[in-house]
Amino acid sequence: MYKEQQVALYVRVSREEQVDGFSLExxxxxxxxxxxxxxxxxxxIYRDEGHFGRSGGP
Structure with a gap:
């Protein structure tokens, strides 16, 4: 019996610049x-939303 192939999706945004250009959606x-x-x-579906921010001391 033929079984339909299944896939998982992985979407990722790693930089702030990518958010507007190619969003997770x-x-x-x-x-x-x-x-x-x-x-x-x-x-x-696996979503890697990334976190943006700056690190450093006070």
Whole structure:
């Protein structure tokens, strides 16, 4: 019996500059479109939202 292939998605934003250019939502939408095109099934999504800030002393 043929079993539909399943995939996990991984989206990541590592720098502040990337947030506006290719957000997690935009990445997820693009990946889901590709998965649908290839007749696969998304079983999980991993999101690495990153944290921005500066380190240093007072």
């Amino acid at each position: 935009a990445q997820e939408a693009a990946l889901r479109a590709e998965v649908k095109l290839r007749n696969k099934l998304v079983y999980d």
